[in-house]
Amino acid sequence: MAVKVIEESRISPPQHSTPPETSLPLTFFDVFWIIMPPVKRLFFYEFHHSNQHFIETVLPHMKHSLSQALQLFYPFAGHLITDPDDHHDSVPEIACSHGDSITLTVAETDSDFKHLSGHHARDVSDFFPLVPKLDSQLLALQVTLFPNSGIAVGITNSHVVADGKITTHFVKYWASLCKLGTENPLVPLISESSVFPFFDRSVVNDPKGLDKLYLKQIRELEELIKSNQVADALTPIAPTDIVVRATFVLGSVEIEKLKQWVTSKMKSRLSLSSSDTAFHVSTFVIVCAYVWVCWTKCKSRGDNEDGERLFFAFGGDFRGRLDPPLPKFYFGNCIIGVAAEANKRDIIGEDGMVVAAELIGRHIQELNKQSKMEGGETYISNISSVFRSGAKVLSVAGSPKFKVYETDFGWGRPRKVEVVSIEDSGAISLSESRDDENGGVEVGLVLSKLEMDCFASQFQQTLKGVTD
Known part of the structure; x- marks a missing residue:
């Protein structure tokens, strides 16, 4: 499968629209996901226009609405700090500051859109080039153009930052901003009773200190994975x-x-x-x-x-x-x-x-x-x-x-x-x-x-x- 990158850009929330310097400590709900592979999801859309039409007409709007969405969901642009206090037993945290950004990649392919977006059996390797790689980021996005037939929007995110309920909520919110073209990202745009994320981690009660206990146990599990002692359960296909x-x-x-x-x-x-x-x-x-x-x-x-x-x-x-x-x-x-x-x-x-x-x-x-x-x-x-x-x-x-x-x-x-x-x-x-x-x-x-x-x-x- 041939995929050619057209451009890469960094998208930030609007200037000074997010807290200047803040951090979200991981709770025991988050710690488990530190060692898990990132989540990769693809959305296929029919789009019967040329690449030039997309780049000139649609892409600027997607970038603008993405920036607006990150104003509300700014931790996705942050970074995971594994030892915030330089102590081995310190609970990691997500650090956020002005200037944080995520990568948006735009690519094109000559692959068959209808084939890839079907239900029938397809080679798994055909999908890898359509989702972005995740390095030190918590979220990366990729838009792949199938000229005159379709678009694939690929999302790769670290599970440690949020679960599926929140990540899909973010993508739907971004999409709704893009569709309706509002200049006010604080206006609810999707069919939910409240679209605003809630960031206060103090609402998660942890009187037993499960966060540090899980962190210790997760590191032990990570060593088992590295030594292939759990490979059979995690890799079911030869x-x-x-x-x-x-x-x-x-x-x-x-x-x-x-x-x-x-x-x-x-x-x-x-x-x-x-x-x-x-x-x-x-x-x-x-x-x-x-x-x-x-x-x-x-x-x-x-x-x-x-x-x-x-x-x-x-x-x-x-x-x-x-x-x-x-x-x-x-x-x-x-x-x-x-x-x-x-x-x-x-x-x-x-x-x-x-x-x-x-x-x-x-x-x-x-x-x-x-x-x-x-x-x-x-x-x-x-x-x-x-x-x-x-x-x-x-x-x-x-x-x-x-x-x-x-x-x-x-x-x-x-x-x-x-x-x-x-x-x-x-x-x-x-x-x-x-x-x-x-x-x-x-x-x-x-x-x-x-x-x-x-x-x-x-x-x-x-x-x-x-x-x-």
């Missing part, structure tokens, strides 16, 4: 395999049928009354259970694999779960992850969907009880033990609640949104369905070509068997 990415869609009608089917089976298994269920069988539970079953059936490993341990890891937004709750747009990370554990034989068995749904659903119930971070001292050590076990770990990136298809720069809704970084993490990505606004879900995966062919077959067969 480097010699042909690796592809593809998207699978579960429509709202299919999801409802799956919910009914699982609920019925669960009542039978657990001898529940017709008015009682073990937990709320949500769209998230059903989609994740379905994908976990199909994914597991297409993974193989040597002898005695039926008894193999599996983990399904996912996180929950804790802003509303904490006591007291945090503001809706608290800026930073506010995710607590859990990992449902199972034997492979149970997930691929006759009642695999029910087993998977019950495990995931019960862990969500447990998340809802963690308003005071009970047992938080063992959070990182539990993650380390999962990785060290050598078990297969499937995790989740993104969320249908982010509403990424509402990101409109003035060219209409995205044709496709991809989470490129799932190739690094081995996760699946979830978003709302572009074409089914009643509750459909898009699932992005990266697998070897053979595994992807198997997954596509399992996805269709299992769905047909349940919904017929």
Whole structure:
């Protein structure tokens, strides 16, 4: 894939529009992400104009609106200081000052826009040149032009600065400024009750000193990763395999049928009354259970694999779960992850969907009880033990609640949104369905070509068997 850089520029918030010198200390919610790879997301848009038209007409407006957006979301232009007090046990912080900026790269390519923005299997390497690299920055952006056919907006950000709720909120806010052309970035422009990020870290209570404890444990986990003791869990695809990415869609009608089917089976298994269920069988539970079953059936490993341990890891937004709750747009990370554990034989068995749904659903119930971070001292050590076990770990990136298809720069809704970084993490990505606004879900995966062919077959067969 040929990608040619046209220009690189540095974009800052408007002069003197941000606090002169400030810092945001990392909370225990942030510390975990220090050693994790950056998040890379691509938004594909149809755009039937020449490169010259974009550069002369659209690009200046994009730059201006980006500068305005950074006035409100200025920490994205800051820098991570790992030892603010020159002490090894000091909690890192995000330092912000006047003159901070982010890199915006503009490039062009002769690649096939429709091919890359489809759902079918595509070579993962075709996507790497479309997202910017991240060096010492916390956020970098790239706009790649497909002459007379489309635009790809690539975002690469360090997870340590903020979670997916905030980063997608920032991109949607930038897009809305670009679309509506306002000169006042403080005017709410997107369909949220409040668009203003909340920066006060003192609202995160940490009486147990989890920030320093997590920092110590994260450094120990980092040493394990460097020594390849957790490589099997973090790198589920052999480097010699042909690796592809593809998207699978579960429509709202299919999801409802799956919910009914699982609920019925669960009542039978657990001898529940017709008015009682073990937990709320949500769209998230059903989609994740379905994908976990199909994914597991297409993974193989040597002898005695039926008894193999599996983990399904996912996180929950804790802003509303904490006591007291945090503001809706608290800026930073506010995710607590859990990992449902199972034997492979149970997930691929006759009642695999029910087993998977019950495990995931019960862990969500447990998340809802963690308003005071009970047992938080063992959070990182539990993650380390999962990785060290050598078990297969499937995790989740993104969320249908982010509403990424509402990101409109003035060219209409995205044709496709991809989470490129799932190739690094081995996760699946979830978003709302572009074409089914009643509750459909898009699932992005990266697998070897053979595994992807198997997954596509399992996805269709299992769905047909349940919904017929």
